[in-house]
Amino acid sequence: MMKLAVIVTAAGASTRYQAAGGVRSKLDEDMGGKPVLQRVVETFTKFDDDDVLVGPIIVAGPHDKAEFDEFSERHADRLALLGAKLVQGGKTHRWESVAAALAAVPSQCTHVAVHDGARPCVSYALLGRVCRAARQFGAVIPGLTCADTIKRTRETSHKFDGGSDAAAAILGEAPIAKQVVRAVGETISRDGVVLVQTPQVFEVAVLRGAYEKYVATPEAKRPKVTDDASVVELAGGEVIVVEGEARNIKITTPEDVAVARAIMGFKEAEGRAVHKRF
Secondary structure, eight states: OEEEEEEEEOOOOOHHHHHTTOSSOGGGSBSSSSBHHHHHHHHHHHOOBTTEEEEEEEEEEOSSHHHHHHHHHHHHHHHHHTTEEEEEOOSSOHHHHHHHHHTTSOTTOOEEEEEETTOTTOOHHHHHHHHHHHTTSSEEEEEEEOOSOEEEEEEOSOOOOOSOHHHHHHHTOOOGGGSOOEEEEEEEOOTTOEEEOSOEEEEHHHHHHHHHHHHHSOGGGOOOOSSHHHHHHHTTOOOEEEEOOTTOOOOOSHHHHHHHHHHHTOOOOOSSOGGGOO
């Protein structure tokens, strides 16, 4: 029996989301009458597999005390009803949030899943697939085969006047003249390339051991990581990839919210902000 702890990363400030026009945290957006974050946690509480016992669920929120208190005010009550525990996340990096949550994982858990708080569309089928693989391997991630051409770009000194600021404002777009102009630096082979998703599932001992090595590395020599599989890779661990899902999108821009609602069969929100509805 797999005893699975779940870490949900929710410490981000939604900077890119709000820069793209979002008016609140993406985790607070309405998804069928409930916040995105609640939908994510609910998915794990409703996951039914005879070989997987889910619990606890640990949500890593903001690091700053005032921000964490405000985050708790919005989410703590409803998440507590689902059996989830809130902890303060990292100050700067995602890995700091996971490390903080990992410290709260009980010793009796055999595996831990790390999932983005902004991925509400993950299916039970994908959860089952990742967990089945994780019972055989120590580290498993879902990934989508990349079908698009991949190019690495470089910034240029060029300026592109794509229209007036007034026209851009009418269209609800950022002024093109203020956008970074990039050029192609190289075309990268897509052979073997996958687009990585979450949940990423690890044996607890594997992830803890990898994090201990990573944290012990002097900061100046510590490579930048953007997911937990990278931490395991740096520690010399083998990470197995299983097929992900195109529907398992991560909400990054306001347009992604509309896509996520369509995937999950929900309508656009009306009335009060979702975290204020009781």
